[in-house]
Amino acid sequence: MKAVAVATAAAALVGSASAHRNHRNAHQALFEKRGYAEGETCIPGCTTIWKTITGEATLHTPPPPPKPTATAWPTGPAVVPTPIPQVCPTPGTYTFPATTIVVTETTTVCAASTTELPKGTHTLGGVTTVVETETTVVCPYATQSTKDGVVTNVIETTTYVCPSAGTYTIAPITTTVSVPVTTVVIPVVTTVCPGTYTAPAVVTVVETSTVVFCPFESATPTFAAPAPPKETSPVVPVTPPKAPSGGLGGAGGKWAMTYTPYRPDGTCKEASEVLADCKSIAHAGFTTLRVYSTDCNTLPNVGAAAKELGLQLIIGVFVGKPGCDNGNPDVSHQIAAIKEWAQWDLVKLVVVGNEALFNGFCTVGQLKELIYRCKSEFGGAGYTGPFTTTDVVSAWLTQDVSSICDAIDVVACNAHAYFNANTYPSQAGPFVAGQLDLVVKKCGGNKPGYVMETGWPTAGVCNGVACAGPAEQAEAIKSIKETIGDRAVFFSATDDPWKAPGSCNCEQHWGCGQLFQ
Known part of the structure; x- marks a missing residue:
């Protein structure tokens, strides 16, 4: 018999394939709750809500080049707490003050991940799923779209038939590296949950032109209604x-x-x-x-x-x-x-x-x-x-x-x-x-x-x-x-x-x- 599954992310898929194998051992989640009738839904905690979207990987516009010792934080509130790139064009001391972002609803964005690769052709990204039988998987995946020489990260959806039991990687990206070692950017589907996110103050000294990423390190749930x-x-x-x-x-x-x-x-x-x-x-x-x-x-x-x-x-x-x-x-x-x-x-x-x-x-x-x-x-x-x-x-x-x-x-x-x-x-x-x-x-x-x-x-x-x-x-x-x-x-x-x-x-x-x- 064919099974139909919805894939959201690698970890979630692996868990869903193995979590319900034995009722006697795991109690088959007797009390698992869900959205029930029409109009009854639950905003996911940290699972991916999939739809086709486009945009820059960080969803932020970099600020103009700063002078040494100047504040280089972008103007205006950030949309979601993804790491914000700060351009340090010349040697000097840069101060990035602390900031707080409040996210009031679950938001899905196309963010970026980096990895170092040696020379050669590599297959990266995609969504990995483990199935126990022939299964049709509908899943979101992050990829890149090129138009007029501009590369944009996007989230798309795909339907894939896993013909038999096994581990499958769906919609990966193939990239070729021509130098001995280089760092490449991989688009990934990222979900931001409701909460208050804080990026601490950062003072950094740079000796050459560089880009500094200021990550948000913590999130405190904020569930005010x-x-x-x-x-x-x-x-x-x-x-x-x-x-x-x-x-x-x-x-x-x-x-x-x-x-x-x-x-x-x-x-x-x-x-x-x-x-x-x-x-x-x-x-x-x-x-x-x-x-x-x-x-x-x-x-x-x-x-x-x-x-x-x-x-x-x-x-x-x-x-x-x-x-x-x-x-x-x-x-x-x-x-x-x-x-x-x-x-x-x-x-x-x-x-x-x-x-x-x-x-x-x-x-x-x-x-x-x-x-x-x-x-x-x-x-x-x-x-x-x-x-x-x-x-x-x-x-x-x-x-x-x-x-x-x-x-x-x-x-x-x-x-x-x-x-x-x-x-x-x-x-x-x-x-x-x-x-x-x-x-x-x-x-x-x-x-x-x-x-x-x-x-x-x-x-x-x-x-x-x-x-x-x-x-x-x-x-x-x-x-x-x-x-x-x-x-x-x-x-x-x-x-x-x-x-x-x-x-x-x-x-x-x-x-x-x-x-x-």
Whole structure:
């Protein structure tokens, strides 16, 4: 089967090719967040936004030749904090004062890198990617365009078919050096993240004509958002019908919390550690825990803690990269483990798949068949409660999911207001409620709806007016709790330091349990 990937930079490509190979070892990034519905996007942290642009490599106009001891800093603010070339045409002492540049949004530029090369023909630059199968890669790359004798660095995009597994360098530049050793300039795609950048003061003494580059050495994130409007028009959700099987949901803005038994380094917690975590969640007033899979002895350990503390469980069959086919041994292993455990008195809901449609792990038909398979196998083992699947809102709205709607007993989605650039923390609750309402209506409006993941990060980039931070999280969680907390699973009990930061620099920082203590 062919795969389609988007290449952004060499390091990112190598990481994406290897980071999701084994769900059991790396937990398959169970909580990885993304932009979900139409209009929901996250400004990348330091990944490349590709488009065709042209311009000088540094995007700065050099100042006129200075006199010795004179300030040679360019006039006017710099566009982005790329090293600024300063021309020192004669011997003398030159002073370049400190400067500060504030970048308010992620900016992609065509910058320059230098290297020394011996005499001969060399292949440089390009984008390196590692693929595990035949893959079509769409990627940006930096190159040079010559017109009327003027060489300009530009960013272009290309589509390349990697015919088989291997390492490929896409769109490199070939250059010929005719002298023994020379320094050449290579255009590179460079992304500048939001932040405050500082170039310290520099005093240099030169003996010959030269060019001095003054780099920006540090960046402090600056994620200030404009104040929210005084008046808002919250989305008023449709009141759903009552839930089947004795009722799902909570009271007082609290129902369920997501939980995974991983230590900060990603290793599995012991039963005693799991019990301590669950005691904290129960003490905060939650009645239900949502778990995603059966790895790390989740069901025996969390189940035992739940029984001791009087908690209920939402259990899951997690579908990862191997896919949704009924022959997937990982899925079969989870189904067998759940049937062997069979503590049905603790189970309030079974969730088959978490964002499996959005990730392309299941087709609609495959997911429907897997839901029916789980209904048959778990029903035969004694479970009589409801089933559902959960996905991001865009996955529900952009596909014909009528057969899935027929298969599930309750409707569910994952909705995170942080990924909508127009939503302030104070508006998180109405936003999440409105997203669930869309999914309930997509399935005909006659089944109850629940949010299986919702929260707000304490750290990460500003996504429009949606900024991460402890105060912002507290405001967002309060809004969600007051608006839809009785029908929502909060995400998550603790931070996840074992995860990669992600494009929004937020993946490790969704722990919100402390707000309920």
